[in-house]
Amino acid sequence: MKLDQLKLNIDQIPFRKSLSFLPLINKLKEERGIDGSIDLHAKIILDLIEMHPVLVQPDFNIKDVDKYKDEIHVMMSYFFTPSQYNNDIGVVASPFDDQNFYFTPNYLGVYENEDIEIEMVEQKIQDSCYKTFTKLVYAYLMILPKFYDFHLDMDYLFMYRMTDKLNGLVKYYKLEFNKSCIEITHDGELPSVSKDDIHNMINDPLNMDFWLETLPLDNFTFCGLMSFRYIDVTQIEVISSLKSQLLEKASIINRSNFDALEQNIRSLLALPNLNLGVLAMGITQGNVENPSDFWHGFIDPAKYKCEAYRGTIYEDAALSGSVVLINDLSKKTDLKPVEQELLNQGIKNISIIPLHYDGELVGMMELGSTKAFDINFTKLRIIKDIIPVFSIAVQRTSEELKNRIEAIIKEECTAIHHSVEWRFQQAAGKLLAKKEVDELAQMEEIVFKEVHPLYGAIDVRHSSIIRNQTIQDDLVEQLELARNVLKQAFLDRKMPIYDQLIYKIDYFTEGIQKGLSSGDEMNVLNFIRYDVETLFPHFKENSTALTEAISEYDRNIDPELNIVYKRRKDFEDSLGMINDCVTSYLEKEEENAQKMFPHYFEKYRTDGVEHNIYIGQSISAQKTFDRIYLKNLRLWQLIVSAELARKTDALKSSLPIELETAGLILVHSQPLAIRFRQDEKKFDVDGAYNIRYEIIKKRIDKAVIKGTSERLTQPGMLAVIFSQESEMLEYQRYLEYLVAKGYFEDNIEHLVLEDLQGVYGLRALRVQIKHGIQPKEVLAVAKALKLND
Template sequence: MKLDQLKLNVDDIPFKKSLSFLPLINKLKQEQKEGVEIDLYSKIILDLVEKNPELAKTDFNIKDVEKYEKEIHTMMSYIFTPAQYKKDIGVVASPFDDKNFYFTPNYLEIYNNENIEIEFVEQRKQDSCYMTFTKLIYAYLMILPKFYNFQLDMDYLFLYRMTDKLNGLVKYYKLEFNESCIELSHKGALPIVSEDQIREMINDPMNMDFWLQTLPLDNFTFSGFMSFRYVDVTQIEVISSLKSQLLEKSSIINRNNFSALEQNIRSLLALPNLNLGVISMGVSQGHVDNPSNFWHGFIDSKKYQCDAYRGTIYEEAALVGSSVLVGDLSKRESLQPVEQELLNQGIKNISITPLHYDGELVGMLELGSTKAFDINFTKLRVIKDIIPIFSIAVQRTSEELKNRIEATIKEECTAIHPSVEWRFQEAAGRLLENKESDELAKMEEIVFKEVHPLYGAIDVRHSSVIRNQTIQDDLVEQLLLARMVLKEAFSDRKMPIYDQLIYKIDFFIEGIQKGLSSGDEINVLSFIRNDVESLFPHFNEKGPALTAAIAEYDKNIDPELNIVYKRRKDFEDSLGMINDCVTSYLEKEEEKAQKMFPHYFEKYRTDGVEHNIYIGQSIAANKTFDRIYLKNLRLWQLIVSVELARKTNALRSSLPIDLETTGLILVHSQPLAIRFRQDEKKFDVDGAYNIRYEIVKKRIDKAVIKGTSERLTQPGKLAVIFSQEAEMAEYQRYLEYLIAKGYFEDNIEHVVLEDLQGVYGLRAIRVQIKDGKVREEVLEVAKKLKLNE
């Protein structure tokens, strides 16, 4: 039965009770009779009772308490010694009546303080129903040991929470009661109750109806008085609560949860001016990985890089591996910027405790106070048992946050190149922060300014022409196979419609052999399926020749595509083998090139493989950019282009269709900005001026030498396109160097290109790639060139 369904009230409990000092008096007299040496207070109490016989009544009137106030105070010295009277929070009451008649000063101070809120912990309704429940429990706590030899331990049955409304500090008290001055009796035969029944009662403590039915209380009498002490268990309760909070998901990064943690720490240490901070010590791009909206550290990580923490109390704590305590930060000499920032925030007293997980430093626990010397090592010892829990919480939260950021990046940006992943992590982290307060928050724009572009392409020569030729070949073959079937069908049965279809097939073949126009493929395949293949099931009494023709037709049809797919497959396989070769080598060498200087790299496959590279200070924020890295990368690009040309040339003999490749590099000397396009999930140049670079990239593959019809890109040659004289001079030096190293023939062509749509004044250098292998690694060769002028 639930408490709110309990029908009894405080004035209707089912047993007799009376206030009496007689149990105490009898106890003292018995000790005196047995020759026990009683203390001075016991003798004074007995002498007092002898002078005031009213105090020895079996039913003392509660209204007479005030009349005998001094005498009762003397008698209560047996319950609360003078030292306990001054220190304890205690009260003495008439049995089960809520009529308290004696109080310690601390009890009165708390209960008369309007700024102290007192409540039962885990009690839903503080009403008379719950009060009745508590009294019944106390009755059974006395009955079971005395009459049934069953000790009932309910040490934490009643727990109180006292909150100071002025500073928010919370204290917890358990209620201990002393029944030594209660005389308990029973009229008539005791109810028979087995141990199993008692245990069943204990296992269902809220079901008082069951307790009262199993062990009725009607014939029990309680005479005397009960005393209660409120024992401070704040440390035990708060530490337990902190452990539970820290083990919850988002215990640290959720602002409300963190505020609850901070308030619990304040209550535990009894420091209303205390501030709590938790930071993760991961490092990204030279910054402490501590977004303040997540980790709630004292210092905003956006303002200070990792170097700013050197020589500070943070580094000291990390090095010594234990707490570092500064009693008054304002008295500390030679404050570092980070420490000055703490002081600017009003933090005078601070403790920094390193948090370790599996032997690794994962974070720092900050305790700060606006009052100097508020925190001391005694306070720190109080929280030492929860430091490992903080470490676990930081590590787990870091992993959860990392997973959330990665999920956000994948959702918002798809796959991201490692060189710029740090920037997306920052943006994703801030997006998660902003979504805490604004569910409609969007990811910030990601722009890298002042980056130098490099573009290169390995393209298959005449790929469009070859692709069209393979389509023509497959269509003609399928038409010829269909013609053979119709020819055999016409031989078996001279139906004019068959001859008309053969005529139409011949018409299609003639047209395709002259050239494939837009829509021809769809028209031919539609004719074959609807007009020719639809007849196959209807050929009756097929002769051997017709059956063989249909079988030959079916054998040459791709089962998945339902078309002849031979030459096209050979072309696609050949193209795929070239692209796989280029991609594999490019990825391997690019991974090495990242070691020269971090840069953004992307590649995409068309009829060949194109790649974009962007390098600059904004992409590698934790390193110092110098043009030597750009020059090194340009040289690296030339070398890689040569190696790719050689590899694809060596691959030709293994291809189903012989395909030749061409190499092209575009030089653009002016830095530009790139912006991540959320809609397309990729980077693109930013700004109207920079768009010209993209236009040039899209049109140069068709560039021809001025005054001729010759394409700039030719098999076995590498072409470098530029528009500025300085660019040409720089690449001239690179090519001379590489000619000496055996990469190119000693013949550099300088050509001017025909104007393209919207693009004018382009020139190019073209060199013949030398056959043979160069032993030196690409990266090692690139490192040898140091052109600082």
């Protein structure tokens, strides 16, 4: 029922009511045996009442309850046996009054406990109107069977949720009331109400104005008392809630939804220390695998891959198809690294529940507790009915993730470049035709022959050295912060172990400052995490000064990575800004370049941005190729490289860490073939001879000038590498023109390069980028050379 649909204009109940023990007395008398015998319990109550005639009054004053509390306690044993009185949550009240006059101890224990939050389920607005509505509903439930022979069966009207604020556990109670000790009378003529009228009332349950109009209550009187008992229905409600949650689309993939599931499981099993894990895991040819990358498990998947789960309790559950329950993991012998990691996280009691869908293993459910023997077989029986729903949720989530991943790959990684899309459409059309006669037909290979390659790169200089330096800086800062904490701890309490840890920090710091070796970073972080940070909770409990030092440490730690991540972040941000600048400009200009002649273009990020271009007749379905388009594109590449150098130089001063870039272009005169590789979903050069071109691309960034140790690529300069005299002459002409147009300084270097592994005879032209001049648009410059006529 939703209150926003409630129709009720009155705020006071229209009928009369009074507290009286007479209905109870009459009921006890009516229950006498046929032979005149009477139940001993009833006899005690009736004898007690005869000794206190005031209890027989038709309108007992509720203010006298305390005066006769002992007698009333005996009378109320009719509703609550001694066992029920000690165990139930119950209350007795005057009819339709807010004043309860008798309570069980558990009732008082709940309602007087400030750590328990009580709310009516689905009724957030519990105002006076709603209370009136409640009383009216109960009144009609008693009037209709007595006066109109119409029984309205309801399991319960109202549900209460009680939340323990200390541990978050939730319990649900339905409210049952006993109306057997209420007598209802009516003054005057009884209102005429047909069964159709009653049906209309039931069909409109929230329109209480209509109910009161159809069956007025003004002349009814309710005399007696009402007892209420709160019945625990936590299992029913939580299981129902869990099933509803699991059937939602984002039930387990969304972290907040998953946390709600975990809290519901805790309430269901009444285990505040319980942790829930769900992960997609299967067995293929005897090997554990994670088919969809869905993982909300206890153990970080980046730390332990699927092969680490072999021979563990996880594999036992997967292969047997049965639940594995370890009451105390610390007692298990021959712990595997994965199982030891569980113990390291404080999980002592764990159950691994295999999840199956259509007979196939689709995942695992983990239930873990920090207390041994917390989870037992009776707890597992409680959740057995929701295991199939968890299986459905994991299967659905896995499929959804696979579809998402495929969509992302298609969109971000293997989307077909629009210049060659026509060729894929052509091949797909042929494949559809073939499948009419041969279902096993496969798509034909897609090869573009006689295409001319262009390669260029904007590289960040000394990126590896700078990255290592930022790692060193962050590690030294984190060690210093940790040292400050331990130094304060040593001053507070001169324990030799603190001094030993300070010595270890100084040892690590000195080593890192000399240079970073393989494994140093992990060794330092493991030392801090397991030898130093584990002492912090103890420090906080014993010293305010230490608490301040630890707070200073925490303020400098990245909350997600749990390390000092300042200089590294500055470097990655700087690198990202450069790459974003290069990528956005390159994409914009490439869109214009397509207007010259259709060509295949691809870019990819490293410590900088590289790009490949292929142009030739086989790529164009409509236009006729001429070498003039190749020349046009080569000039375009030079101009764009110059502009990118200018933009990254202008960006340098605004970067968190100033990074310098160098430009590089590789000239390759001989046309080659590129083939789309279905397994890798990308184009690659085709043929053994053409592989040499790929080898040169991978090695030229390390090229040095012959007879020196000077790297060819230098900040603020553009290098053009070639091997043929004709290539040098063509690019010499382009560079001379661009010098005149203000792109480069008037100093074209002619250089011979040292031989690289497997690559010989390379030469280069190198020019200095000229800054501070705004040249004409790229295509305008091309027009000046009459290259795009």
